[in-house]
Amino acid sequence: MDLRFPLFNNPPQREDKGKDIPVHSLPCVGCGKDVHPENRSSVPRSEINHVGWDWAVAGIISGGYGSRYDTVGFAICICDECIDRAMSEKKLVKVYEGLNRGFSFDQPIEATD
Ligand SMILES: [Zn+2]
DSSP states (O other), X not given: OOTTXXXXXXXXXXXXXXXXXXXXXXXXXXXXXXXXXTTSSOEEGGGGGGSOBTTEEEEEEEBOTTSTTBTXXXXXXXXXXXXXXXXXXXXSOOOOOXXXXXXXXXXXXXXXX
């Protein structure tokens, strides 16, 4: 069996192809607790990246060439506590701040440019 391309040797079940499956919760990748969409009972899978999650970040990531998971998409979620710990342990890299350049509810919004 070619482990380099398991996708081709063992295709995933595709019963859900074309369906926008509702997602009721996702497990935090750090601590495993269930995280739910904010103020909603579920979200369509296609909206995971576009809605708020209760004190967590959730999104879809996908594998690229070089990974045996090339072309596979994953829903991933990490709660705020685990984000803090992962960043302090240098296991998670923040690549940018928010749209307001790091807006915080604890600080006044500063004018930009
Ligand atoms: Zn967590």
